[in-house]
Amino acid sequence: MDERQAINAGKAALITLAVICLGALGVLVWEYATTKEVTNTAAVAVLLVSGGLFWAFERMFGAEAPRSLLGRELPTGATAAERAERRRAYAVDALALAISGVVLGIGGFMLGDPDAFGSLGLPGGPVTGAVLGFVALFVISFSLSWLVGEADSRAVEKRLARLEAQV
Structure with a gap:
């Protein structure tokens, strides 16, 4: 095969x-x-x-190259410029997810759900919950995207090296 x-x-x-x-x-x-x-x-x-x-x-x-949220294939190399481009793509993806999470939370709050941003009992109420939710979603999404994307990049590079060694 x-x-x-x-x-x-x-x-x-x-x-x-x-x-x-x-x-x-x-x-x-x-x-x-x-x-x-x-x-x-x-x-x-x-x-x-x-x-x-x-x-x-x-x-x-x-061993497919990592992709951005919009489907653009990211570089897989180990140079500083390629890693920086991947990190920028991970940050944009995380920002989009965090913004969409806060927008959905605002929608739930406007529809009458008082706990749309969590009932943490923090001063500032829903505004503090929205900010904390945004930060948490951004950090978690960026971290997971970075871990998975970098693992995919290494897998692609290993596969390419194996194929070049066969030739």
Whole structure:
């Protein structure tokens, strides 16, 4: 099996896994909507096992370059300029997520949910909750994007080095 066939097989496996996950999630949502509780252990197990399978498939067939929120492929090199470009993309993605989280919180607050920004009991009420929520979402999103993106970059570089060594 050449490289293109391996990539296509990996994509097919990931698509199949995504369909199975969505089916299990649909079962769980339907069960919760009808009975207000989740007792379907098999569907929960499928979701948990699929996470491990997804990780395994990514390790076997993955090594795609990291992408920004808008789908732009980021550089994978180890130079300072390429790492800075990736960090800027991670920061923009985290900023967009944090802003959308605060906007959704404001929408919930305007619809009458007094705990839309959490009931932390902080002085300043919802404004403090919104600021803390923004900062927390930004930090968490940036950290996760950085960890995953840098791991993907290293995986791509390793795969390219392995392919060059074969030639």
